[in-house]
Amino acid sequence: MSSHANRGVVYRGAGKVNVESIPFPELALGNRQCHHGVILKVLTTNICGSDQHMVRGRTTAPEGLVLGHEITGEVIECGRDVEFVKKGDIVSVPFNVACGRCRTCKRGDTHICLNVNGDRAGGAYGYVDMGGWVGGQAEYVMVPYADFQLLVFPDKEQAMEKILDLTMLSDIFPTGFHGCYMAGVRPGSTVYIAGAGPVGLAAAMSAQLLGASCVIVGDMNEKRLDQARSFGCEGLDLKQDASMSELIEGILGVPEVDCAVDAVGFEANCHGHNHSHEQPATVLNATMEITQPGGQVGIPGLYVTEDPGASTEEARHGNISMKFGLGWAKAMSFHTGQTPAMRYQRQLMQAILRDRAPIGKAVNVQTISLDDAPKGYAAFDGGAAQKFVIDPHGQLA
Known part of the structure; x- marks a missing residue:
């Protein structure tokens, strides 16, 4: 799979993001294989107010960071040890990176996992001080601990029909x-x-x-x-x-x-x-x-x-x-603190699928292309009353 191209939204200093070529994800964590991970083709990835704090220069985010922690995608490759998530599944990725093995994960506090960030408890994709995980405002992304983390949507066709609501399950x-x-x-x-x-x-x-x-x-x-x-x-x-x-x-x-x-x-x-x-x-x-x-x-x-x-x-x-x-x-x-997204995802998914929670309409979803992500950041920073959802592969049209 590594021969595929990949592009992502990259932070380049206060007020500036670029869409750039980035490495295609591998099932690896540093120098070791990530047999419990999957590679996703990103279907939707949202711009979040937390991303905006970084882009405004209000954090210590390093230049070169690939942004994006709100990810929904299709599984295109599974690691050797992934048992219950299958190639072709459409999944929501909780923004918290969590191992499922440490004491905080075992009690349901996946927002303060002890094993995914060398600096402090808690990890997140594409976010400052949260473990250095590559963000998902991209065409493809790697997600570790897949069996534990991923919420698989029960019906692919139904999921695509409601994707602009379901994409909100990753975070907001x-x-x-x-x-x-x-x-x-x-x-x-x-x-x-x-x-x-x-x-x-x-x-x-x-x-x-x-x-x-x-x-x-x-x-x-x-x-x-x-x-x-x-x-x-x-x-x-x-x-x-x-x-x-x-x-x-x-x-x-x-x-x-x-x-x-x-x-x-x-x-x-x-x-x-x-x-x-x-x-x-x-x-x-x-x-x-x-x-x-x-x-x-x-x-x-x-x-x-x-x-x-x-x-x-x-x-x-x-x-x-x-x-x-x-x-x-x-x-x-x-x-206080980040949200343990996994704690609520399944219930909120069911509310969406049964037409109890039109969350996409409530937040006024606006889909944009990956190339238009910098414009989306600028509009959001200007106070647009919209939630910008990036469609990296043009599949939602």
């Missing part, structure tokens, strides 16, 4: 769901979602699946707020000059919600007339203000240990000014 749908689940969303809950980007919209749909009575999505981008409103959410324009409690009270009649989700992360801006001023902890502080005493906050939004583009020296090293005393006084719970 499980991530949004995890944020809501860990925030304690239950039937009848009132929920605040910070951010109307793709993860925030996925969280909003997840809150609805979990039975929330009212889902409020806050953002400063009117087109993204309209997208949230399109499937029954309350859109909250954060450019208004009022406290967060007042804004919530204007919708609910009371100044608090049952639970909240931070789908923004460290590149957050203040609300109100200072909305162009970056303040990394503003969403965390807002959720503490508006969440009921004893409530929970899910934090799937990304926070980093090093931010070269931060406005203060403290923030450059991941130190942000949280009002933690407020959260302590209110006996609140916070759940």
Whole structure:
């Protein structure tokens, strides 16, 4: 298979990505064979807000990194030890690289696998500090630990019919769901979602699946707020000059919600007339203000240990000014970290296949070619109310 050509989206410094020829993947990990891996022909691979942080130069991502951790593909080669995944299967790849053998994987915490990253717990494809795994914004990619990791779609024809929904299973749908689940969303809950980007919209749909009575999505981008409103959410324009409690009270009649989700992360801006001023902890502080005493906050939004583009020296090293005393006084719970995508994939797949979760419509999917990936990054960075899905082989048309 190594005679095949391959191309991928490569990070070339702040603000720049190129589509370049890259090596065709091999069933190898360094100098040893990867008998438990497979090679995929990539069917869809999505641009994520986490990718955008790197491309903006807000992480320590090295130049030359092949991007992409949201991967859906067709198996074209299996390693010797792969038993249950077959050539021709269409599969979703959880963005967490996980071995299935370590103690954290065995308890279901695949987002903090101990064996896939030499620097710290947890690995991911095409992402800074996450083990050096080659990303999947490419024509072909290698996936290790295939029997453990891959979610095989039960019917190939059905999978292709719903591919623009199923492609969200690799990351943002499980991530949004995890944020809501860990925030304690239950039937009848009132929920605040910070951010109307793709993860925030996925969280909003997840809150609805979990039975929330009212889902409020806050953002400063009117087109993204309209997208949230399109499937029954309350859109909250954060450019208004009022406290967060007042804004919530204007919708609910009371100044608090049952639970909240931070789908923004460290590149957050203040609300109100200072909305162009970056303040990394503003969403965390807002959720503490508006969440009921004893409530929970899910934090799937990304926070980093090093931010070269931060406005203060403290923030450059991941130190942000949280009002933690407020959260302590209110006996609140916070759940952070990447999402163990495998924990939710199968259930969410079933919701998609049975027409319970039109997630592609909710996040406003826009398919683009591999060659148009740089344009997709630029549009996303400009605030487009779309989720860009790359079609590397032109198979979706």
